[in-house]
Amino acid sequence: NLANAYRMLGELLGKEQQAETLAAYIDETVQTALDNAQKISADERVSVMFGTGQTGLDVNAKGSIHAAVLELVGAENAIEVAEISDKSGGNTINMEAVLLAQPDVILFNAGGPYDSVETDESWSGVTAIQKGRYYEIPAEPYHWLTEPPSVNRILGIRWLGNLLYPELYEYDIIQETKEFYKLFWHYELQDAQAQALLARST
Numbered sequence: 001n002l003a004n005a006y007r008m009l010g011e012l013l014g015k016e017q018q019a020e021t022l023a024a025y026i027d028e029t030v031q032t033a034l035d036n037a038q039k040i041s042a043d044e045r046v047s048v049m050f051g052t053g054q055t056g057l058d059v060n061a062k063g064s065i066h067a068a069v070l071e072l073v074g075a076e077n078a079i080e081v082a083e084i085s086d087k088s089g090g091n092t093i094n095m096e097a098v099l100l101a102q103p104d105v106i107l108f109n110a111g112g113p114y115d116s117v118e119t120d121e122s123w124s125g126v127t128a129i130q131k132g133r134y135y136e137i138p139a140e141p142y143h144w145l146t147e148p149p150s151v152n153r154i155l156g157i158r159w160l161g162n163l164l165y166p167e168l169y170e171y172d173i174i175q176e177t178k179e180f181y182k183l184f185w186h187y188e189l190q191d192a193q194a195q196a197l198l199a200r201s202t
Contacts, residue, residue: 002151003027022151025183029154030072033161036168037074046164047078049103049128050145052089056106056113057098060090066146069153073161073169078103088147095122102127105164106134109143114200135163136200141185155180163202173202 003023010019050060050067060066062077063084070077078101081091106128108114114136117123128134137156138144144156158176161169174194181189189197 002154003030022183026151026154029157032169033072033074033157036161036165037072039168040074040165045074045076047076047101047104048164049078049098049101049106050090051106051112052109053092054112056108056117057094058089058092060146061085064090065149066090068149069145069156069160073157073164075105075160075164098123099125104128104133107145108134108136110136110139112136135202138197138201140197151184154184159198159201173198 003026006019006023006026007016010016010023013019048070050070052058052060059079059081060077061079061081061084062071063080064077065086066088067077067090079091079093079097081093083091085091103126106126108117113120113123114134117126117129117134118132123129138159142148142150142152144152144159146153155177158169158171158180159173162171162173162176174191177194177197178189178191181187181194
């Protein structure tokens with residue numbers, strides 16, 4: 001509903017043209033994700049663990065509203081739980097669950113264990129860690145996948161799609177990030193700033 005929210009704001013504020021530019025960007029991003037997801041067969045779907053908290057073992061599991069972008073881009077949420085928590089931080093799991101799930105890719109929040117997992121013995125049996133397929137989710141000025149559940153997630157769709165399925169999301173993510181910041185946050189992001197934002201995320 002984000003695109004329509006912008007259109008309504010445009011009418012209320014007498015900024016219809018600006019609102020339509022933003023709404024069209026949102027519509028195009030979401031539709032591209034829906035179209036691309038249809039092209040990905042079940043056995044081609046990348047399984048992803050979305051770990052939060054300092055340990056990375058708090059997770060936004062399959063079906064969580066905080067993990068909606070994963071499913072939208074055609075990823076398979078690797079972690080399933082009996083009772084999904086939609087509170088901030090999600091459900092807490094143990095390392096055994098990670099070892100059993102063996103996600104293809106692991107996403108950590110900023111402030112999580114990104115810096116330590118490569119040398120942490122408890123993570124050594126996780127194939128995604130062994131292969132270096134773990135990343136930190138960009139979170140400036142807001143988290144790109146979850147909080148707040150607003151327009152920041154539109155950039156998250158482009159980032160995550162490009163990370164998992166670059167053959168479908170053929171973006172230069174540095175340029176996409178700069179364009180988004182200019183359009184939605186009226187900020188002229190420099191190349192070096194964009195590269196710094198994505199240093200742990202590509």
